Amino acid sequence: MKLHRKTITVLGTGIIGAPVARNLQKHGFSVRVWNRTRGKAEALASAGVDVFESPREAVQDADIIITLLKDGASVLDVMESAASGLSKGAIWIQMSTVGIKAIDELAVFAEQRGLRLFDAPIQGTRQPAEQGQLVIMASGPTEDRDTVQPVFDAIGKRTVWVSERIGAASRLKLALNSWAFALTHGVAESLAIAKGLGVDPALVVDVVKGGPMDSAFFQSKAALILADDYPVSFSIANALKDAQLVMEAVEQAGITADVAAAWLERFRRAFEAGHSEKDMAASGLV
Numbered sequence: 550m551k552l553h554r555k556t557i558t559v560l561g562t563g564i565i566g567a568p569v570a571r572n573l574q575k576h577g578f579s580v581r582v583w584n585r586t587r588g589k590a591e592a593l594a595s596a597g598v599d600v601f602e603s604p605r606e607a608v609q610d611a612d613i614i615i616t617l618l619k620d621g622a623s624v625l626d627v628m629e630s631a632a633s634g635l636s637k638g639a640i641w642i643q644m645s646t647v648g649i650k651a652i653d654e655l656a657v658f659a660e661q662r663g664l665r666l667f668d669a670p671i672q673g674t675r676q677p678a679e680q681g682q683l684v685i686m687a688s689g690p691t692e693d694r695d696t697v698q699p700v701f702d703a704i705g706k707r708t709v710w711v712s713e714r715i716g717a718a719s720r721l722k723l724a725l726n727s728w729a730f731a732l733t734h735g736v737a738e739s740l741a742i743a744k745g746l747g748v749d750p751a752l753v754v755d756v757v758k759g760g761p762m763d764s765a766f767f768q769s770k771a772a773l774i775l776a777d778d779y780p781v782s783f784s785i786a787n788a789l790k791d792a793q794l795v796m797e798a799v800e801q802a803g804i805t806a807d808v809a810a811a812w813l814e815r816f817r818r819a820f821e822a823g824h825s826e827k828d829m830a831a832s833g834l835v
Contacts, residue, residue, distance in 0.1 A: 554579050557700065558611040560604055560627050561645070562590045564781065565671065566617035568678040569644075569704050571596050576703035583607040583627075604631035613640045613700060614664075620790055621651020628658060637663035640693060642700065644669050644685075646726070648794035649801065652719040665693050668715045670722035671705070674782040682706045686725075688718040723795045727809055729766075730792060730829075734812045736770045737833025751775055770830040779827035788829040789816040 555578055559570045562584040574580045574596050581599045583606075584590040590600045601607035608614050608631045616624045624645050628635075641664040643655055652668055659666035667689035677683050683705040689697070691713055701708045711717045740750035754771045757763050773779050792813040799806040818835040819825075 555612045556581065556610065557613045557615060558582070558607045559615045559617060560584075560607065560631070561617040561619075562593060563617065564675050564783075565644075565673075565678045565683075566615075567593060568675075568681075569615065569617060569683075570598050572681045572704045573700065574598050576699075578700070578703070581607045581611065604628070605634035607631070607634075608636075608639075609634040610636060611639060613642060613697070615642045615700075616645055618645050619787070620645065621647035621654065624651070624655060625658060628655070632662060635662055635664065638665065640665045640667065640697060642667045642669050642697060644671055646670050646722055646791050646794065647719060648723065649716060649719060649798050652716045656715045665690060666715055667693070667697055668718045669697075669701070670718055672722075672725055673705075676782065677706075678704070684709065686711055686718040686721050688712045688715055720798070723791075723798050726791050727795050727806070730788065730795075730812045730816075731808055732764075732766055733770055733788075733829050734815060734832055736767055737774060737830060740771065740774050741833050770828075773828055773830045774833055779824075779831045781826065781828050783829050784826055785816060785819045785829050785831055786825040788832075789813075789820050789825075792816050 557573055557578045558581045559566055560583050562570060562582050570580050570582050570593055581601055582590045582593055583601045583604050594600050604627050618624045618627060624643065624647060641659055643666060656666055667687055669685050669687040671683045671685055673683040681704055685701045685705045685708045687708055688711045711721055739753055743750040743753050757767060795809055796813050799809060815832050815835065819832045822835050824831045824834055
């Protein structure tokens with residue numbers, strides 16, 4: 550019996566979406582893509598990925614739709630524009646970081662359109678995405694997990710099943726972003742303090758290296774800061790957006806989060822100072 554080769558549409562081919570599409574193609578899926586700026590998607594054509602002009606065309610008869618877009622408003626806008634091409638019963642894997650309010654709105658859209666929704670944000674940036682080493686945090690219906698697991702295995706090193714409840718994974722993602730931002734600002738501020746006190750900031754890195762405070766994350770962000778060069782793994786603009794989502798969530802929950810409030814302000818200053826398209830490690834510049 551010939552097995553059905555599942556068709557997957559990836560909506561959004563940015564820093565994460567493009568390597569996700571490539572890795573899915575490498576693992577034998579039939580992959581289609583759409584991106585608002587078509588030129589960013591065209592590079593995928595050489596890998597055998599089909600590039601479409603509109604979201605509606607891209608999702609036509611697709612078994613699985615993956616959204617990897619900027620924010621909740623963008624996801625809803627694109628899915629609404631694709632609505633007439635969606636197949637009832639198709640699986641929708643929503644991987645963008647959208648926050649609590651937006652994931653609830655997207656769940657309503659999915660129910661209205663007869664889509665089987667998975668709330669599945671990711672941990673990881675450019676390099677893990679390119680290497681197929683993302684960590685997927687997933688919430689969704691148990692009965693469809695066997696269908697989506699091969700998709701997750703193609704793009705990630707591990708899947709953490711959070712709950713059947715849509716929105717649980719998005720909540721976990723906000724907590725993890727809080728930790729990532731705290732680490733980023735900690736590295737940036739420590740090196741800035743050393744420099745301001747007349748000490749070579751590279752010595753901070755030298756002391757930490759190999760000890761209990763060391764990590765690959767510390768080393769990668771410190772290297773950008775010491776080189777004063779900030780190629781984007783995760784931009785200030787995206788960090789600001791996600792930091793705002795964290796603060797909205799903690800305020801709604803009545804949680805005191807003084808550190809989160811401080812790094813939100815620092816991202817805002819970096820954004821307003823013109824560093825929006827630099828890596829978030831550039832927060833140390835302000």
